[in-house]
Each structure stands twice: as structure tokens, then as C-alpha cells.
Amino acid sequence: xxxxxxxxxxxxxxxxxxxxxxxxxxxxxxxxxxxxxxxxxxxxxxxxxxxxxxxxxxxxxxxxxxxxxxxxxxxxxxxxxxxxxxxxxxxxxxxxxxxxxxxxxxxxxxxxxxxxxxxxxxxxxxxxxxxxxxxxxxxxxxxxxxxxxxxxxxxxxxxxxxxxxxxxxxxxxxxxxxxxxxxxxxxxxxxxxxxxxxxxxxxxxxxxxxxxxxxxxxxxxxxxxxxxxxxxxxxxxxxxxxxxxxxxxxxxxxxxxxxxxxxxxxxxxxxxxxxxxxxxxxxxxxxxxxxxxxxxxxxxxxxxxxxxxxxxxxxxxxxxxxx
Amino acid sequence: xxxxxxxxxxxxxxxxxxxxxxxxxxxxxxxxxxxxxxxxxxxxxxxxxxxxxxxxxxxxxxxxxxxxxxxxxxxxxxxxxxxxxxxxxxxxxxxxxxxxxxxxxxxxxxxxxxxxxxxxxxxxxxxxxxxxxxxxxxxxxxxxxxxxxxxxxxxxxxxxxxxxxxxxxxxxxxxxxxxxxxxxxxxxxxxxxxxxxxxxxxxxxxxxxxxxxxxxxxxxxxxxxxxxxxxxxxxxxxxxxxxxxxxxxxxxxxxxxxxxxxxxxxxxxxxxxxxxxxxxxxxxxxxxxxxxxxxxxxxxxxxxxxxxxxxxxxxxxxxxxxxxxxxxxxxxxxxxxxxxxxxxxxxxxxxxxxxxxxxxxxxxxxxxxxxxxxxxxxxxxxxxxxxxxxxxxxxxxxxxxxxxxxxxxxxxxxxxxxxxxxxxxxxxxxxxxxxxxxxxxxxxxxxxxxxxxxxxxxxxxxxxxxxxxxxxxxxxxxxxxxxxxxxxxxxxxxxxxxxxxxxxx
Numbered sequence: 001x002x003x004x005x006x007x008x009x010x011x012x013x014x015x016x017x018x019x020x021x022x023x024x025x026x027x028x029x030x031x032x033x034x035x036x037x038x039x040x041x042x043x044x045x046x047x048x049x050x051x052x053x054x055x056x057x058x059x060x061x062x063x064x065x066x067x068x069x070x071x072x073x074x075x076x077x078x079x080x081x082x083x084x085x086x087x088x089x090x091x092x093x094x095x096x097x098x099x100x101x102x103x104x105x106x107x108x109x110x111x112x113x114x115x116x117x118x119x120x121x122x123x124x125x126x127x128x129x130x131x132x133x134x135x136x137x138x139x140x141x142x143x144x145x146x147x148x149x150x151x152x153x154x155x156x157x158x159x160x161x162x163x164x165x166x167x168x169x170x171x172x173x174x175x176x177x178x179x180x181x182x183x184x185x186x187x188x189x190x191x192x193x194x195x196x197x198x199x200x201x202x203x204x205x206x207x208x209x210x211x212x213x214x215x216x217x218x219x220x221x222x223x224x225x226x227x228x229x230x231x232x233x234x235x236x237x238x239x240x241x242x243x244x245x246x247x248x249x250x251x252x253x254x255x256x257x258x259x260x261x262x263x264x265x266x267x268x269x270x271x272x273x274x275x276x277x278x279x280x281x282x283x284x285x286x287x288x289x290x291x292x293x294x295x296x297x298x299x300x301x302x303x304x305x306x307x308x309x310x311x312x313x314x315x316x317x318x319x320x321x322x323x
Numbered sequence: 324x325x326x327x328x329x330x331x332x333x334x335x336x337x338x339x340x341x342x343x344x345x346x347x348x349x350x351x352x353x354x355x356x357x358x359x360x361x362x363x364x365x366x367x368x369x370x371x372x373x374x375x376x377x378x379x380x381x382x383x384x385x386x387x388x389x390x391x392x393x394x395x396x397x398x399x400x401x402x403x404x405x406x407x408x409x410x411x412x413x414x415x416x417x418x419x420x421x422x423x424x425x426x427x428x429x430x431x432x433x434x435x436x437x438x439x440x441x442x443x444x445x446x447x448x449x450x451x452x453x454x455x456x457x458x459x460x461x462x463x464x465x466x467x468x469x470x471x472x473x474x475x476x477x478x479x480x481x482x483x484x485x486x487x488x489x490x491x492x493x494x495x496x497x498x499x500x501x502x503x504x505x506x507x508x509x510x511x512x513x514x515x516x517x518x519x520x521x522x523x524x525x526x527x528x529x530x531x532x533x534x535x536x537x538x539x540x541x542x543x544x545x546x547x548x549x550x551x552x553x554x555x556x557x558x559x560x561x562x563x564x565x566x567x568x569x570x571x572x573x574x575x576x577x578x579x580x581x582x583x584x585x586x587x588x589x590x591x592x593x594x595x596x597x598x599x600x601x602x603x604x605x606x607x608x609x610x611x612x613x614x615x616x617x618x619x620x621x622x623x624x625x626x627x628x629x630x631x632x633x634x635x636x637x638x639x640x641x642x643x644x645x646x647x648x649x650x651x652x653x654x655x656x657x658x659x660x661x662x663x664x665x666x667x668x669x670x671x672x673x674x675x676x677x678x679x680x681x682x683x684x685x686x687x688x689x690x691x692x693x694x695x696x697x698x699x700x701x702x703x704x705x706x707x708x709x710x711x712x713x714x715x716x717x718x719x720x721x722x723x724x725x726x727x728x729x730x731x732x733x734x735x736x737x738x739x740x741x742x743x744x745x746x747x748x749x750x751x752x753x754x755x756x757x758x759x760x761x762x763x764x765x766x767x768x769x770x771x772x773x774x775x776x777x778x779x780x781x782x783x784x785x786x787x788x789x790x791x792x793x794x795x796x797x798x799x800x801x802x803x804x805x806x807x808x809x810x811x812x813x814x815x816x817x818x819x820x821x822x823x824x825x826x827x828x
Contacts, residue, residue: 036370036653042660062374065734069510071524072735103510103517105524151782157515183470183781184513186594186774189649189656193593196647197466199782212648212670288666 023057024272026265030087031255034073034095036066039187043289044090044253047118051285055272070095071104078107082258085265088115093251093312094161096305100313101159101321109309112256113266114301116273119291123165123225123249124207125240128195129218136223136243139202143173153183153200155191159321160184161251162191165204165225167319168247177319195219206251207234208290225249230292252308253291254301270298327455330674334682337384338690346381346389347687351694354396359706361404361721362537362728364413365397365637365654371731373661383665384683390661391684392691394654395447398597398637399695402439402630403706407432408721410541414532415597415633417540417763418605422618422625429621430565432707437567438623439630440699442579446631447692449583450590450638455685462646465591470778471789473594475799477772480599482803483606484764495761498752502765505530506773513777525737532598534729534741535766539759541725542746547753548718564704575627578608586632590639596652597633597640598767604632610806638688644669645681 029052031045045062052060065073073089081087098104127133133142142150147170154162163184167177183200185191188209195203196218207230213219214233223240224230225248230237240247257266276282277295286293296304316322337343357368369390376386401416406423419439426435453461468476508519509529520526582604589600608628609618618625640652648670650656662669667677674681709717729738749759783789791797 036657039656039660043663046664063734064370066528069528071527075524101515103515103527105522148784153782157510157512159515163515181781181784183778185778186512187656189659190593193466193643193647193649194469197469199469199778212668212672216671218671290663 024268029060032089034070041090044118051282055275074104077258083260085261088255111259115255116297117254119286120294121206121208121251125222126203140173147175147179151200152202154204155188157184165249273297330682334686337683338686347392350389350392351396354393355400358397358400359403361410361725365394368393368397369657384680388687406435409544418601418629425621434565436703442627442630443634444696446583446634450587450635451688470775472795473775475796479799479803480603483806498761499765502762503769506770538742538745539749543749546750578624579631582628582631583635586635587639590636591642597636600636601629601633604628
């Protein structure tokens, strides 16, 4: 009896102690998606939820804080919850652009702590399968001869990251972004519908959302705005650079925390992500969510964000979005 | 045709599996409850239960069947509080209040509830049948509907709703203008410039439609009730055992069919959903059938039209989602996200790659509609008894439920201030004899009208002729003209005939 009780106690102790070696002890970990459920921020948080599951002691809860394209959450985590060590908030390159153009109010990129990335997506230039545009060069030629002649559309307003892709193409073609005939839709789905229906000729979307259309043959991806060729299933698509156009657009997806969180809390999250990055499982989670691997955490991400903000600011000034 | 039948056979095999069958029933039941609660609609029901369904580890087709059950259940349930309390349960049920609540006030709540359940059933089933037969072709048509055609559709909607003009034309127009002004709040979808946000981040993305509905309609109604109670003019209703009659069904059969068709087609268009569908169906029906001016005073046709339309629209919205991977409404956008979470790529290849999921879902819609009718009819008596709860218990209870519902959506306390403020504003409007329906319609149609007009003009580079460049737009403008002129002409002819007869006598 004593033996049984002893071994039961030992088993319990081991069971409790063993995970503590590898798992971060975060109290009620939470990932805030600053939008309604179902969108990109939701998916970003799901990466944290499933990808971190083996590396944190209790499961990460996903919560939603929509409002003002992420501004509500950004303001919350700069004021009321600036020292909340158990919550991370999802962001994307679009959020960085909003910070630069002042849509997030008085706070800037230095007022929060950048934790880690969930992965990346890349811009893509997409036309309908029966379009006269066979290569990216055809589009670019038309853009340089008659900048107003091509109807470009995407899922965001003028000045959004979707618009930026078109603006960069326009600049490469020798025009100015404001010359572009750009149609703003309410999300990528509506923009794809408009492309399929023939309302717009070119869609500047993301490569991740093209997975269902790669086999169906309804759409053609003319080029991906990545630094180099992507892995399967996108390996057939040439990059813009290969085709002689120096246009690159990386959409970073990741997480930040309030600016006044303790170094200890911050490090726990960074360590959990770093541990997850090393595993095959995390790569699989990214793939399932349509993200491509681009893993950075802590200081490395900080540096990358600083660089990316600088580039985005230059482009925004050039495009006339800010002075 | 053969592929449809064999697909349906696969689907029914999946959906009739006892476990999945149980999930359809559970989903439909909870969906009805969620829809009946003011503030919680299909969108929140699905969004809140999505993580739960995911974490329970169901196979994808089962989880999707559960979520879809909640979706149509909520579309059914939305009518309950519209009819009983004059508080729309969700965005698609706003028009149901117009004729549903007067019926309940007249002691015929049971009749209104059961008739609207039948209308919902026909609308929903109609949509599923059209969907399983013609989904790919319909989706192909839906995407050719360009921004200019949406502009024409909105003009048509405005024209059919002009029939809502209440006692005062000026007040109706003012109400619609207030709605239009509210729609301009938030970041402009075209240029990204914030409009009328006064630096408040909570309204940068605009005011959510649900908040306008619950605030302007629901809270204002509660304030009116409190006012009546304070004055002692509130009369309590007797227990109501009325039920739908064959005569009602005979009177509404064409209404239901017409409205189902309208609802379905508006539903398959990406960007317009149950709220637009029910509004257009009600307006059209009023134009066609309201010869004696009974609409708005408890006409069964005015109740059946929006209910058939909003359920048909819920089914229609599934068409572009399943066949193209493009959501036709907010709720289907979340279902789309659910598919992605289960690692299923929605879109053109889904029926080929994952037939058990796609066809299982379609089959579950047939079953769900039948289940909802069976669940709803016996519950009519129970729901109708709600009206016998004394108002001083009922009013605060509804207020609490509405607050909880709105807070659950996003957990932003700002929304609670919004519904309170809008409620007081709505109460003042009612005191000034404004009808609130034009405000809501100006809000929902105005936003769509502006966005699409500007999209169309961006496409054409500022050339206004794009608005009439396509036969679909021209057809819709023609219909808009027709719904305005025809009733006037018919009315004049009837009067002239009456005069002739009077002269002959």
C-alpha cells in the first residue's frame, strides 16, 4: 500500500516536473487578434495557439479585439494593458504601415515590444487565366506606355499594404503611384471575385491565398514579389526579380507585447517561440495556415522591424502618403 | 445532373451518420437560441463556437455541419424577438419587426411565429435546392456582377423601399439621410482617410451594423416600454394560443416564393447578405401586394416576405463560398476561416478534392431546414408565453441580455456606450414621429452604394457612363423605374375605374 502510494506520488511529481524543463510558465497565456474572427490576424494567433502548444505549460487562448484596423488593440496595449505579461497581440506588415501613416494615433513602433514572427507571406501579381497578360513584363509594358490603362485592384484602401504592391510596380514601370487606376475592395475575397468577373484586370494579392486557385486554372500568377523562388507548391511561379523588375513585398506576420512588460515575461515568450522554431511541427503548422517560414524572435525581430519601418517610411513618403 | 445526384448521395451518407445528425440538431437548437437573443446573431454564434468546435477534435465535416447548423438556426431564431419584443434578434430580422410585432400585439404571436417558421423553411429549402442544382453556374454569374451593377442594385433597393414612406415624406428622407451619414463614419474604404471619427480609435472601422440595430431599434424600444410603463399605459397581453392557418399559407404562397427568389439571388452576390435581401423582399412585396395599406399593421405577407428572403439569402451566401472560396456574407467569411483551420482549401477544387465535406455540408442543409421546422413549431407556444411575463421583469432582462450579447462579440466596453447612446437617440427620433426603418436602410444600403459607386468610377477612370454600360445595370434601373411607376399607375387606373363605375350607376 505504502509502495503504491509512494509510486503514485512519484509519478505525479515526475508528471508535473517533467514538462517544466521545456515549457515556459506563462500565466493564462493569451493571443489577441485585433480584428473579427476568421481573418488574417485570427490565423496568426492560431499559429501561436497550435505552434506553441508543446512549449507553454497552459494552452494559449485566442481572443478578439476588433476596431479601427488594429488601432484599438494598439492603443490598449500602450495604455491599460502596457504591462500585461501574459498577452501577445498579432500584427502584420499592414499594421507597421498604419503606425507610420499615423492611423494608430500617438504611439509609434518603439512603444511596444516585438516578440516573434508567425511566418511570412509574399505579394503576388495575379490575372485571370484568359487574360492577355502572359508575363509580368506584359503588365509592366502597359503600365509604362499608359499608366492609366490598366485597372488594378486589391482588398485594401489607398495607402494600405495591398495598394503598396501596386504602387511599387507602378514606380518600377516609371510612373507615379497616384497615376495608378486603383480599385479598393473590402478584403481579398471581393477583389478575387472582381478579377474573376472581369471588373479589374490585375489583382495585387498575396501568394498564400492562391493555393486553392493553383490547380483550378481560373487564375494565373504572373509573378511573386519574393526575394527568391518559393518552395512547393509555389515553385513554378517566377519572381518579379527574375523577370527583371526590382519589386519585393514581404508580408510579415507576428506578435508584439505592451511596452512596459518585464524583461522576464518578454523573454518567456521569446524562448517559447525560439524553442518552437526548432521543431518540424511548427513548420507544419505554418504550412497548414498558408504561411511561409520566416522565423525571427527577440532582438533579431527588433532589428528587422526597425529596418522594415525605415523602408516603409521611405516608400510612403515617395508615394505621397506622408510628408 | 448525375454528378449532382451522386454527390448528394455521398452527402446524405455523411449527414445522416447518427453523430452528424445529432450535431445538426444540436447546432440548429442552439442556433435558434443564439438568434433569438438580441445582440447575438449568426455571425457571433459561429465565431464564438468555432474555437470550441475546433478544440473538440471533430472531423472537419462534422465540425462544419455543427457550425452551419448554428448559422441557419440563428437565421431562424432572429425572428423570435423581432416578433415578440419588436427588438430585432439579428441584422437580417429588422424588417420582420414591421409586420411581425403588430401581429403579436394583436394577440396573434403564435400565428406570427409559426407562419414565419414556415416561410423560413420554404426560403431555406428553396435556396438549398437551387444551390445543389446550379451552384457552379450561379457562382460564375455572381462574380460578373461588377461594382456598377451593385450601384444599380442599390438604386433598385432604394426605389422599392420608397414604399416605406411613412406619415411624412420629409421625415422618411431625413431618417434615410441620418442613416447615410452614420454610414460615412470610419476609415474611407477607398482612400484610407478617417471620416468623422474625432480621434476615437473605436470607430475607425465604422459603426458595426449590429450595434446600430440593437441600439437604434432594441434599446429605443426598451426605453419606449419603460416610458409607457411609467405612464401606466402599458397593457398586458393574454396567453396566446393562435397558430398558423391554411388561409395564411394560401395568402402568402406567392409572397414566399417571390421573396425566396429575391433573397437567394441577393444572397449569392458577394458583399450583400440577409439584411439587404430581407429589405428588398419586403419593399418589393409591399409594392406588389399592399393594395389596402395593411403592410406595417400586421399583414401576414409583410411578415412572410423578409423571413423567406433572409433564410434564402443565408443559403445563397454559401454558393460563392463553396464554389469559389469567396464569402458572400460575414458569417460565411467565418465558415471560410473554419475550413482553413481544418486545412481544407475552399474554392473551385473543394467539391472534387473533399466531396465528403462539401456535399456533406449541402446535405446537412436539407436536414437542418427540416429539423428547424420540427424544432420551431412546437416551441411556438412556449415562446409566445414570454409575452405574459410582466414587463417590469421582461424589460430589464432583455436589456441585460442585449448588453451581454454586444459585449460578448468583441469585449469592447465602448460598444455598450454606443448602444446606449444610439438607444436614446432612437427614442428621441420615435418621439418626433420618425420611422426607424429608413435610418437602418440608409445605413446599410448607403455604405454599399457609396463604396460601389466609387469603385465603379475608379474602374472607368471617372467616366459615369460605366453605370449604364452593362445589361444587368440597365435591367435593374428598369426594374427600379417599374416598382415606382407601376403601383402609381395601377392605383390611378383602379381609381379611374371606380369613378367610371360610380358614374355608370
